[in-house]
Amino acid sequence: MTTTHTPLLILGSGPAGYTAAIYAARAMQKPVLISGMQPGGQLTQTGDIENFPGFPEKISGSELMDRMREQAENLGTTIIDETAVNVDLSKRPFTIVLDSDNICTCDALIIATGASAKWLNLPNEENLRGFGVSACATCDGFFYRNKRVAVIGGGNTAVEEALYLANLASEVYIIHRRDELRAEKVMQERLLSNPKIKPVWNSVVEDYIGEKDKGGLTGLRLKNVQTGETSELSVDGAFVAIGYAPNTDLFKGQLELDKAGFIVTQSGRPQTSVEGVFAAGDVQELYFRQAVTAAAGGCRAALEAEKYLSSLK
């Protein structure tokens, strides 16, 4: 076990974390970034990105994150591919324990731990995860070539997943609890004009049908929320795309969190309830969960952290 002190530590390696690192490194702060369980974050699980400025030819989520990482490293960030398992923000310096049992202490901390996919929490869900039930079409879609699949949700993620799966699967059902999608209009148009995709409106999944040891998922039991009627839809794969929950378990009881678990920050600023601790990206963002807004948040957090660190001198 080793203990290392650094003035500025960044937790998380999505666009918020890497952008914070890029700015802090350019400001000669020699930041250390702990990448977490999924280096590159959620974007490594998306396909092509068309709306991150500067990439007119599109760029894959993984490549974008690889480039951000390289940029952060080139400018002088030290990246540690480990996960923080414990933090103590009650005294200074702040203490962060890593999964290797090594300890980092720091004077300022930027939290950019992002968010994770939400699940429906149905009885059979845990059991069938990896056996027909998934939350990532780009990770698992390959297994459903020429098969029938369903996507649950009505936001941008659900529509993206359905469009991605339509290139592989024979039929794609999008199951939404209302009769109107939340996704952007351009995405809706692409979805509704794709002959392979069939929306199932006003419907919720009541349960997954199938057994892990007997071929996994075979179908979904659906309920029409308007008529109360139930039906079975035969599918080989189900992709849950109902939004994200913030990765803030580590900070419970140490930082102010809102009811949904997001870190509370000062309006329009990255400051949290503990002086010297800043938050950026999806971990504190209820509305604009975009790569570009997360990157902007990382920039703001790094600039404020720099100001805070100079005030300690």
Ligand code: NAP
């Ligand atoms: P979202 O916008 O919150 O949409 C979640 C969807 O799941 C909604 O349609 C919601 O239904 C449904 N839902 C939530 N809980 C449910 C439950 N328990 N049972 C059934 N359905 C449920 O989440 P998202 O699509 O993951 O997007 C998150 C953010 O990332 C958004 O800001 C989005 O714009 C952004 N995003 C952007 C892009 C892009 O620009 N290319 C791609 C992906 C995501 P209701 O509509 O009825 O609430």
